[in-house]
Amino acid sequence: MNTMLTRKVPSKAERYFSTGVSLITSRGAKGPNVMAAEWVMQISYNPVLIAIFIHNGSQTIKNIEKTKEFGVNVASKDQTTEVNIAGGYSGSEIDKLKVKDIFQITAPKKIKTPMISGCTVNAECKLIRKEKTGDHVMMVGRVVYIEHDDTKNPLIYHKGRYFNLGSTIEQDRKEVQVSKETLEFFTNLAQGKFVLKCTGVLVWSTNKIMVTKWQKTRFETIPFIIPRTGENQRDRLVKFLNKTGFDIQVDSEPIMKRLVLKNTNKIQRINFVLFNGKAEKLMPNTTWKQKHRDVIARLI
Ligand SMILES: Cc1cc2nc3c(=O)[nH]c(=O)nc-3n(C[C@H](O)[C@H](O)[C@H](O)COP(=O)(O)O)c2cc1C
Structure with a gap:
């Protein structure tokens, strides 16, 4: 039994x-x-x-x-x-x-x-x-x-x-070594926040992932948003994708990635809520990227 x-x-x-x-x-x-x-x-x-x-x-x-x-x-x-x-x-x-x-x-x-x-x-x-x-x-x-x-x-x-109160528990975050440029990109988005919260979509084509370029910096990432506190993150992501002209079917199951991005002695903590997505074809401003050293590709 x-x-x-x-x-x-x-x-x-x-x-x-x-x-x-x-x-x-x-x-x-x-x-x-x-x-x-x-x-x-x-x-x-x-x-x-x-x-x-x-x-x-x-x-x-x-x-x-x-x-x-x-x-x-x-x-x-x-x-x-x-x-x-x-x-x-x-x-x-x-x-x-x-x-x-x-x-x-x-x-x-x-x-x-x-x-x-x-x-x-x-x-x-x-x-x-x-x-x-x-x-x-x-x-x-x-x-x-x-x-x-x-x-x-x-x-x-x-x-x-x-x-007695015991020792501090180190939080379970995956440490990712990133380039100076990548760290700067996310640190700028964080604007001093201890943890940057992002919500994004993962669209795969065999072993390639869909990435898009950010308008100002031309930095390439998966499509993602920084949601507002309290709002439904998937709904907001879907709205953003529709508005941007991305024809992506977004899954309903959130995937949680808790990361510490590191470059030399600088760090930025990020929580990524990710959803798998399906797209028939590439949208404007997107490319398929081989899984490589880029932070987003290395999440998965
Ligand atoms: C560790 C500990 C925790 C206690 N917590 C409570 C509590 O949360 N509430 C409560 O009513 N009594 C609690 N007690 C019991 C009271 O301290 C106890 O009944 C006490 O004699 C009341 O004192 P008084 O009659 O002088 O007010 C606790 C006792 C101990 C030893």
């Missing part, structure tokens, strides 16, 4: 999410308090909004309901003791912030709730929305003051354990 089909879904599948952990500060009748929360995330850039998801039995929720403010202190990898204490006891049980030699408290800038130092991010928030979601309550805070510490690394939480 195929073991893949009989494999059981792990009973604690929810533990397979990976998150950071924040120290949520608040204040109330019992004074200032701190709790650990992994369900914390930024949900808007402008205004900067942060949502936290807090269980009903906590002291934190009572505090935030009363004062309508809270602190989000994103824990660094050196703060597992702080997280364990903040997450292992309730403010109704002990005054966690006063536990000897554990929390380093700093004064807030724009709210009245104390903040924690040694974190990667400190955000002071004013409550703007509260909504029960399942067995937790979503509390959305508008950030009124935020700062970060570049020298600290975040604490990662996965399968109930704490981790």
Whole structure:
């Protein structure tokens, strides 16, 4: 029997999410308090909004309901003791912030709730929305003051354990050595963009590919466009081909090519979305090119 089909879904599948952990500060009748929360995330850039998801039995929720403010202190990898204490006891049980030699408290800038130092991010928030979601309550805070510490690394939480942030993953891009002229052509099109996004059509005749000359530079490439964000790339390509007088039937299946064009120490990243196309004959301004060192031909 195929073991893949009989494999059981792990009973604690929810533990397979990976998150950071924040120290949520608040204040109330019992004074200032701190709790650990992994369900914390930024949900808007402008205004900067942060949502936290807090269980009903906590002291934190009572505090935030009363004062309508809270602190989000994103824990660094050196703060597992702080997280364990903040997450292992309730403010109704002990005054966690006063536990000897554990929390380093700093004064807030724009709210009245104390903040924690040694974190990667400190955000002071004013409550703007509260909504029960399942067995937790979503509390959305508008950030009124935020700062970060570049020298600290975040604490990662996965399968109930704490981790360090690992090394950066090199992105999977095919490196293509190109001529100075080719690199210049694409860099000019990119106009400083980190990644240039292009959408083109591949028309083959045995082992030759259809290329066209760009009006200004006379540079030869497959017919392609630089699509606008959000628009359907195939529709735009087809419109362009029709307008230019290319009689090409464009396939519907996109082919993705992620490249880094290189010449000496200069590079340009390009994402090509390509569609296979069929044409009965050559159109004006096009030629068949043998698969050669040209960047487009080498994509495939
Ligand atoms: C790593 C970790 C993550 C946690 N994440 C959450 C969370 O996202 N939401 C929540 O309601 N409780 C979370 N908890 C549990 C609370 O921190 C815990 O119930 C705490 O005692 C509440 O404190 P309080 O009653 O002083 O507010 C987490 C605990 C740990 C250890």
